[in-house]
Each structure stands twice: as C-alpha cells, then as structure tokens.
Amino acid sequence: MRRPFHSFLRPRRPWPPPVGAVRFGSLRRRAPLSQQWGDDRGGPVDRYYIEGFLAACRKDVRGRVLEIAEDVYSRWFGGSRVTRFDILEYQKGEHPRATIVGDLTAADHIPSNTFDCVIVTQTLQLIYDVEAAIGTIHRILKPGGVALITVPGISQLNRHDRETWGDYWCWGFTARTLERLFREHFQSGDVEVEAHGNVLAATAFLYGLGRGELTRRELDFRDPEYQLLITARARKGGAA
Amino acid sequence: MAGSDRGGSIRDHYVAAFLAGHRSQLDGALAIEDARELEQVAPESQRIIIMTRGFEHADNPRPLLHLIHRSLCPGGIALVAAGGIAPNGRTGSDETGSWAWHYTALSMRRLFGDIFGPGAVTATTYGNVLSAAAYLQGISAGELTAAELDHRDPDYELLIGVRAERRT
Numbered sequence: 001m002r003r004p005f006h007s008f009l010r011p012r013r014p015w016p017p018p019v020g021a022v023r024f025g026s027l028r029r030r031a032p033l034s035q036q037w038g039d040d041r042g043g044p045v046d047r048y049y050i051e052g053f054l055a056a057c058r059k060d061v062r063g064r065v066l067e068i069a070e071d072v073y074s075r076w077f078g079g080s081r082v083t084r085f086d087i088l089e090y091q092k093g094e095h096p097r098a099t100i101v102g103d104l105t106a107a108d109h110i111p112s113n114t115f116d117c118v119i120v121t122q123t124l125q126l127i128y129d130v131e132a133a134i135g136t137i138h139r140i141l142k143p144g145g146v147a148l149i150t151v152p153g154i155s156q157l158n159r160h161d162r163e164t165w166g167d168y169w170c171w172g173f174t175a176r177t178l179e180r181l182f183r184e185h186f187q188s189g190d191v192e193v194e195a196h197g198n199v200l201a202a203t204a205f206l207y208g209l210g211r212g213e214l215t216r217r218e219l220d221f222r223d224p225e226y227q228l229l230i231t232a233r234a235r236k237g238g239a240a
Numbered sequence: 241m242a243g244s245d246r247g248g249s250i251r252d253h254y255v256a257a258f259l260a261g262h263r264s265q266l267d268g269a270l271a272i273e274d275a276r277e278l279e280q281v282a283p284e285s286q287r288i289i290i291m292t293r294g295f296e297h298a299d300n301p302r303p304l305l306h307l308i309h310r311s312l313c314p315g316g317i318a319l320v321a322a323g324g325i326a327p328n329g330r331t332g333s334d335e336t337g338s339w340a341w342h343y344t345a346l347s348m349r350r351l352f353g354d355i356f357g358p359g360a361v362t363a364t365t366y367g368n369v370l371s372a373a374a375y376l377q378g379i380s381a382g383e384l385t386a387a388e389l390d391h392r393d394p395d396y397e398l399l400i401g402v403r404a405e406r407r408t
Contacts, residue, residue: 016378019246019247019380019382019383020383022379022383024370027370027373028370028388029369029370030368030369030370030388030391030393031369031393032369128347128350153328153342154325154326154327154342154376155325155342156325156369156372156395156396157344157394157395157396157397158395159394159395167346168346169344169346170343170344170346170347170350171341171342171343171344171347172325172341172342172343172344173341173342174328174338174339174340174341174342176335176338176340177299177340177341180299199327199376199377202376203373203376203377206325206369206372206373206376206396207369207373224328224330225327225328225330226327226328226376227328
C-alpha cells in the first residue's frame, strides 16, 4: 500500500512500540467503557460471532427446536422451518412461553430423542457439571439432530448479572476442550468446533466496546491464541 | 508468557503478590507444574505444595487435586495460582502448551472444596480491565503503575490464587 505523502514528513512509529511508548488512549482506565458488555454501545462484540455462527447454521434450526431461557434465536434463524418452539427455563416463571422447567444436568423428565435442534448459547459456562449437561443435550436430540453451542473463552464477569442471577460463572472454554467434551458424547455423529476472535476483539470485548466500533475485517480475523468465543455444531449419529 | 519479553509479565506480578501473602510458609515448598511430578511423591509427605503455572493445562484437574491432597500431610497447604483472563498459551502452530480451561474463583473454590472440604479453601482474585487487556496485549508489568496493577475488580479475574489446607 502506498503511504500518503504527509507520512513522509515524520518518522514512522516502530511496531511494537518499545517499553514506555505504548499509547493507551481511552483505554488507560481502571473501569471498562461499558458495565453492560457493550449493550449500551451498539451490542457486545461476542454477539457478532454468535449471530454469525447461527446464521451459518440456520438450516439446522428446523422441526422441533429447544432453546435455553428464550426463543429469540430459534425464531430469528429458524422461522417457518420450525414446527414447534420449546424453551427450557431453569426456574418456573422466568419466561412466559417456557415449555419445560429444568436443569440440563438433571433432566430425566425430558424424553430422549425429542428435538431436531437444541440451541445452547452462552450457557455451559454457568454449569459446574458441564459433562452431565452435554450428556443431556445428546440424549434429548433425535438421531440426526443438531446441537448449536456457543461458549465464552476469554471473558470478564459482570457484577450486575451476579446481583441479578447469582454467582454461577464457572469457566472459560477453549476450542480444544469443547471439542473433546462434545466428541466424548457425540461419538457416532459429527462435531465441528471453531474459535473466534483475536487480541483486538478480545480487548474491545473486555472494555465493553460495541461491535460496531470495530470493522468486520478486525472482527473476522481469527487468532487461535485469542479465543473470545467458541462455537460447536454437533450432530447426533443415527438415521437423520 | 505475555509480557515476558518486555520485562516481567503482569501475571508474574500477581503470582508474586499471591505468594507474598504466604512468605513465611514457603521454606521447603514443593513446586510443581504437572500432576506427573506428584506420582512418585510419598503420601502425606509435604508441608506445602506450590503450583503457579500448569493448572490450566489439565483436561481434568480432579486427579491432580487428589494427588495434591494425598501428598500433603495433615495441616499441609497447597498454594495454586491459575487463570483467568489470558491468551491460549500455545507455543507453536498446534495445541502444544495450550490451556484446557480458563477458571474463575467460583470454579476453583468448588473444585478444591470438593477434595479439601469447602471450609478449607480460600480464593483471591487479581486483576482489572486495564491489567487484563494489557496482559493480553503482551504489555509488561513495568508499563503500568503499581496502583493500576493492584486495583482489584472482581469482574476481571486475570489470576485466581487458591489456598487449600488438608485438614485431616
């Protein structure tokens, strides 16, 4: 790329900046720019990856679909392909359209082989017994059914969420671990895991910047050393 | 480790702060980075075990925790530091050196509590948004002020330091 003329009038800054020469700008503060993940700045950075993943998998959102806590993504990405929307709520009364009350780690009351698609976004990090939850997800899927999973990797916590919902956040995942956990349960099907993010996206997310404050190119660059958001598409084996 | 090539890493600063709180007990400590280092250690033989790196690499930390507990004598303590907000830990283009999990104070308390008993475990967190972001970027501890480093924000767990005591 050709340098603009004016840049020849002053020396280029070295990269990386030497010790003592980092320009922190707006980020040299002890508090993030948003206390709400970036909701108040155009939406959190991690939602860009979550929505991109679900959009890429929208054909899987069909038939009888179970989503955790809400049905926003089922409706948005499934639309008329969905014949029945189910919502799993942890405690009765959390959602007006909830159809099942329960805990993914103790869900014997949910029959096996029930759902064509199960959407579990940003939930598994709140579950201590993650393996039991993944076992349930596998069991309640029909043969050929698909689980669409997103989990945080690098992340902050949030005091307002803790005050509202309690202290449940147990883990940040890695692609390596999410793949191992799902392959253990989905042995006869397929599992595709991807890590999303890079150091800039991770930094922006920690500060609560909005997704619109980075370019798509900046968001889309993947650096496996900086796993902000990890996604898994897991298909249960057996006849589709 | 992020920042090591620019002077001490921010994580190392917090590890030092964590261990400084137990300075009087560190003589004779057994320092480990991997469960395999405990396999040949005699049961109930150690007064203090320290682990400041490597905990995050274990696919399943429970066998490691059992080994730590077994190796400690009654009254012995484990000091374990784990992250937390951090890069993935890879040392090359494959998964070598990569972390399995990022932990929180909650999961560390529960994991250790399951083995040592909940009352025998305390967890302290270190970090804030500035130090966490700086750590990700590879900025060294010396490039932030002491006040910036030492400000604790419980939403930004760069490092969790656990003290667990084997009671019986």
